[in-house]
Amino acid sequence: MSMNSQGRPTAATGGGESAQFESFSGHVGLRLAEPLIYELGTVETTGVDFEALDDLELAVGGLERTSEIGCPGLAEPDVVRHYTRLSRRNYGIDMGVFPLGSCTMKHNPRLNEKMARLPGFGDIHPLAPKRAVQGAFQLMDELSHWLMTLTNMPAVALSPKAGAHGELCGVMAIRAALEARGDAREIILCPESAHGTNPATAAFCGYKVKSIPAKDNGKVDIDALKAALDDTVAAVMLTNPNTCGLFETEIREIADAIHKAGAFFYCDGANFNAIMGKVCPGDLGVDAMHFNLHKTFSTPHGGGGPGSGPVVFSDALKAHVPVPYVVKTADGFDLVEDIDDASMGRLTAFHGQMGMYVRALSYMLSHGGDGIQQAAEDAVLNANYVLASLSDVMTASFDGPCMHEALFDDRFLKDTGVTTLDFAKAMIDEGYHPMTMYFPLVVHGAMLIEPTESESKANMDQFIRSMRGLAGAAKAGEVERFSGAPYHAPWGRLDETQAARQPVLRYASE
Template sequence: MTMQTVGRPTRPDAVSEAAAPVPGTGAKGLLQDEPLIFELGGWDKTGVDFAEDIGADDLSDLAGLVRAEPLALPGLSEPETLRHYVRLSQKNHAIDLALYPLGSCTMKHNPRLNEKMARLAGFIDIHPLQPVSTVQGALALMDQLAHWLKTLTGMPAVALSPKAGAHGELCGLLAIRAAHEARGDARKTVLVPTSAHGTNPATAAEAGYAVREIAQTADGRVDLSDLAAKLGPDVAAVMVTNPNTCGLFERDVLEIARLTHEAGAYFYCDGANFNAIVGRVRPGDLGVDAMHINLHKTFSTPHGGGGPGAGPVVLSAALAPYAPKPWVVGGGEGALRLLEEAQDEAVGALGRMCAFHGQMGMYVRALSYMLSHGADGLRQVAEDAVLNANYIKARMAGVMTAAFPDGPCMHEALFDDAWLEGTGVTTLDFAKAMIDVGFHPMTMYFPLVVHGAMLIEPTETESRRELDRFCDALLELAAAARAGEADRFRAAPFFAPLRRLDETLAARKPRLRWTAEA
């Protein structure tokens, strides 16, 4: 991976001796230069003291388990270890540091109340192989979570076991395939709009379907005439994201559902953007047959790196019989259990999507979020998310060019790169320069239907003050780009632990394993 490490880098027009890193440390001020833990040395020591007089008799119970060779891990003291990881933590942006504007990702604040609930002993310490009688509280929580997911979506069934959004997509499509095959109708094609998430066509292909693209209208929505022309007896499903990845509500969604069902196909809705409509619109009322829900996006469970993910799938009455097993049901004397046995030939047709419901922490956090907000609060979540996105769109109007300027957006504001024409600055350059002013870049070059796309999603958890701080930074950068300061952008970031990577080489030849130099 090609990279240039720096301590306290500066812009080309502001290089000075005072700005250089301190010799020997690679650091300047609070910008730390920290090597890998393997490069810190200490291979011949340990942070733990052992009695020197341990003899063979003391190890008799460990016969055959004593390590013959060193573990080949660096040995650090407790303060060395603590400081190492704190310094590493300062190299990354985080939602606890500032707004995280990644469009289509819904990087909202995770309330600490949810974290406290997830760490209750009855949830954090359980194991999937425990006797069912000892996990009744966990099963009750899952049952209540399922109830609220069905209530909020207007759908009669939900599968909790899928581990993530794409896994949920696979679950929904497998249920659709099972439903078609149960009536002897083995269809082979799935229709997907051009503005869909990339996982949609990938999941359809993984499920064994051929994928055909649906065109988009000039205002960023599904082209109904193209959809109608491509629907036919071989189409198993239509996969639509609503609100879509252009940040727009599919206003013809009822007609999309009608045309799809009229052709004998099922309507799959990508629920990644459910945060924009939760509490206001029930997808079941729109004719949706299956929809996955990203708990980390809508219900504030950790987004990435927070343990097993969760992508529950809600199903219509037509698909409910084909939900994967197991699911929570009432047992004798009020007890709950996970049903494994099929009640008839259709139920549980998919078997298991995974070995266990292992994402208990995600369930607890999501239900805690629901209960702390209530129905009115969840409605406000959607309203505030849409309000914040439109505030950014309005503040940047006349400076950055909105991809779809007519009318309001939903939960995210989408800009193209037309306003950068003639500046010598690209979308990538502008995004890298955002790092220098303390913000994570927005989503770049997505959706693909917009040239040089810049997709910004502030979420509902940002205050007006923080939105203004973010917009002020964008306006300052935009003014610099238009003033001809292209060098500031082309080599950015300057004020980051690492300078700009060769992203093509990093993707094609990543160094994923540390090896000692000869």
């Protein structure tokens, strides 16, 4: 079997699925091998008819191309087939349960897609005259209203484009507030169980990060937190429900201690789907919190976005929200784009992800208040069903019920020769995307399962049967079933260390 420079079998020599069926195309049955688009296309081919370029007047001020860019050209059907074949080699929420903990990969109601594709929203342009996009502004205003209502917080910034971007927005507002009162502080406290984006955000904003340990019950060690709080601490970044899938019950006491020290409370709201309609972060003393609109309300993230991470703010921070934002006027809506002294300025070029705004509002309005509460309850119920159904064969990391995700560790694999990674890879052979592995870091060999509210009992029972079967096989010593898994995926076990340390990011022809 011959490989190209990327270590992939080439179409010309076959070897896609199985060496014994080597053929010119590399296809086996209806499982089609797929070369890179650079290998499929040629610079001579094009899928569109353009007029001869020689006659075009180029006005790029001396930046005209002097040579071919060498992009592969393909006819339209070949492009469609290429991406369709690739999509069939992938796994998505529309194929089955996607239990990736902390990522909230849930069903995206098609109603929301339909709304986002309405021409008035789908074809909108950020530079359109304000009078032409009043409906879009109205939608943003209404979305803002419901985000503030659900959290009981007085201000919101819609423009951040992902959860991590929302964290950046929140911490920049905190920094602006501290600067405004002439209070230079240099530390941000993050619990050990925090998502990596929390300490990364703090460091990116110029703060030193101090880690706060977790207690044996998976919650933040409040005594250690209080001991670390002094007048050098700018903020505490805490996730609630936390990444162990547990609600931080001492959150009010934590908020009081943070404020007493003159610091701000940033809440990572990535897990808000577990408490929406049930708990208002504003009532818990939170100063800033991002939502991952793409996780909480609609459209699971993955595949690189686009996402949306609006941030809600308390009274103490609301003066520092970024521009642009929508305001209601006597005769419609306007966009505030001018920066006053307090505002942190502009975080993004334009208003944010319109498509996500439409999907999120559509999710909220189609569920209604009761429906949103029900979705939160179902997310928690489903996670507890998984936890209770697997606790006798796998090791649950903490006692008692969980919130929206069930956390297991690798103690049940002790002495089996099977690791968390092996177990996760074997799930692929069972037809499932693996759960989140080795996160959170506070438990050894973590396996974090988030079924979300959108799975039926039948789907979960099937998933649970597969997981029980795997746990049984590992304990019965069927090591080979795990060590080389996946055996039935288009590609076998990849070298993840090399992929991370020496990523091949650019195609180079031989």
